[in-house]
Amino acid sequence: MKFICSNCGKELCLEPQIYEQSYKGYEVCMDCRPKHGGKREGAGRPSLGTTKKVSITLPDQVWEEIYQRKGKKPLSAFFRxxxxxxxDEKS
Known part of the structure; x- marks a missing residue:
């Protein structure tokens, strides 16, 4: 079967089974169809603020206490x- 994309003009010679499964009912080829995913306006998790990378040096005993107190939370969430x-206490 012959398929001609109405968008780019590409001509494809397809086996009947492939035409039936992938092209029947479409006017455009696979390359011209919208793709799934990608960046979209308003998509994703809202930002909590500005990210700053910080390195902190503390004694091992303090790190052990931090890891005990944070539980299953990520360190970033614990420190935030x-x-x-x-x-809030100062306000």
Whole structure:
């Protein structure tokens, strides 16, 4: 079967089974069809703020206490909550 893309003009000679499965009912070839995924306006998790990379040197004993207190939370979430708590206490 012959298929001609109405968008790019590409001509394809297809076996009947492939035409039936992938091209029947379409006016454009696979290359001209919209792709799934990619960046879209408003998609994704909302930002919590600006990311800053920080390196902290602390004694091993303090790190052990931090890991005990944070539980299953990621370190970033633990420190974010700690900083916001301190900020709110000062307000």
């Amino acid at each position: 909550e700690l900083v916001l708590e301190i900020r």
